[in-house]
Amino acid sequence: MTQTHWNDVGIDYDKVLGTDASNVALLSAAVDLLPRDAKDVLDIGSGTGRLTSMVREALPGSEIVGIDPAPNMVQAAEEKFADDSGASFTGGTVEDLSQFADNSFDVAITSFALHHLELDTYDKSAAEILRVLRPGGRFVNADQFCRVMGPAGSPERALDVLDLLTAKARHYLLHASFERMLLQVDLLPRFMREDGEILTTPEYWADALSRAGFRSVTIVPTPPEELMNRVIWAEKP
Numbered sequence: 088m089t090q091t092h093w094n095d096v097g098i099d100y101d102k103v104l105g106t107d108a109s110n111v112a113l114l115s116a117a118v119d120l121l122p123r124d125a126k127d128v129l130d131i132g133s134g135t136g137r138l139t140s141m142v143r144e145a146l147p148g149s150e151i152v153g154i155d156p157a158p159n160m161v162q163a164a165e166e167k168f169a170d171d172s173g174a175s176f177t178g179g180t181v182e183d184l185s186q187f188a189d190n191s192f193d194v195a196i197t198s199f200a201l202h203h204l205e206l207d208t209y210d211k212s213a214a215e216i217l218r219v220l221r222p223g224g225r226f227v228n229a230d231q232f233c234r235v236m237g238p239a240g241s242p243e244r245a246l247d248v249l250d251l252l253t254a255k256a257r258h259y260l261l262h263a264s265f266e267r268m269l270l271q272v273d274l275l276p277r278f279m280r281e282d283g284e285i286l287t288t289p290e291y292w293a294d295a296l297s298r299a300g301f302r303s304v305t306i307v308p309t310p311p312e313e314l315m316n317r318v319i320w321a322e323k324p
């Protein structure tokens with residue numbers, strides 16, 4: 088299975104991210120896009136289950152399955168939801184959803200996870216999400232994006248990503264917490280090298296969804312817009 092540095096994240100992730108109103112706004116915007124009658128929900132890159140909790144609250148009658156390649160994340164989520172029979176968690180990646188049958192879910196949702204994908208896996212991942220959704224089913228991707236793409240070392244991309252990420256670090260220091268700023272700064276070399284943290288433009292994801300056969304592909308900015316947090320949603324015909 089895909090290796091991810093998130094298996095060894097050495098912080099209280101929920102506490103640190105909870106200080107960040109921009110992240111809460113992003114996840115809330117994603118949950119607001121869920122059809123209220125959705126029953127079977129797939130949470131891709133479920134991590135510690137922060138988004139899972141919000142989905143369970145918004146759709147109390149739903150059954151949600153979280154997948155994540157990091158065993159420590161799966162364990163943390165299982166512990167958090169030990170008393171909730173409506174949520175279960177398993178190892179897995181978006182690139183290979185073969186553990187799920189075609190047409191299994193009303194909704195596939197994901198937050199802050201798909202920017203870990205290698206660029207050449209977007210088409211495969213979009214096709215897998217389409218396959219496991221029911222006709223009319225909805226995909227909702229809340230994530231962070233960038234403005235300029237290119238080879239990791241290209242000055243144009245490197246300068247733009249550096250500007251974006253340092254602006255984000257400043258924003259977190261002023262409006263979230265010291266720890267949230269430190270998380271951003273600690274991850275900076277990975278973002279610059281495109282080592283497990285690979286920003287794309289929102290259009291790059293939207294194009295992959297359209298190529299896979301999704302319709303109504305829509306990009307929604309969430310505040311503050313300059314941080315480049317976006318929700319991208321689309322429907323299976």
Ligand SMILES: C[S@@+](CC[C@H](N)C(=O)[O-])C[C@H]1O[C@@H](n2cnc3c(N)ncnc32)[C@H](O)[C@@H]1O
Pocket residue numbers: 089091093094104131132133134135136137138154155156157160179180181182197198199200201203204
């Ligand atoms: C920053 S955490 C976000 C977790 C949660 N969705 C949230 O918003 O709090 C990103 C998660 O994506 C997972 N991940 C990394 N690569 C993935 C992949 N290829 N498919 C699915 N999840 C992946 C990581 O293991 C990690 O738990």
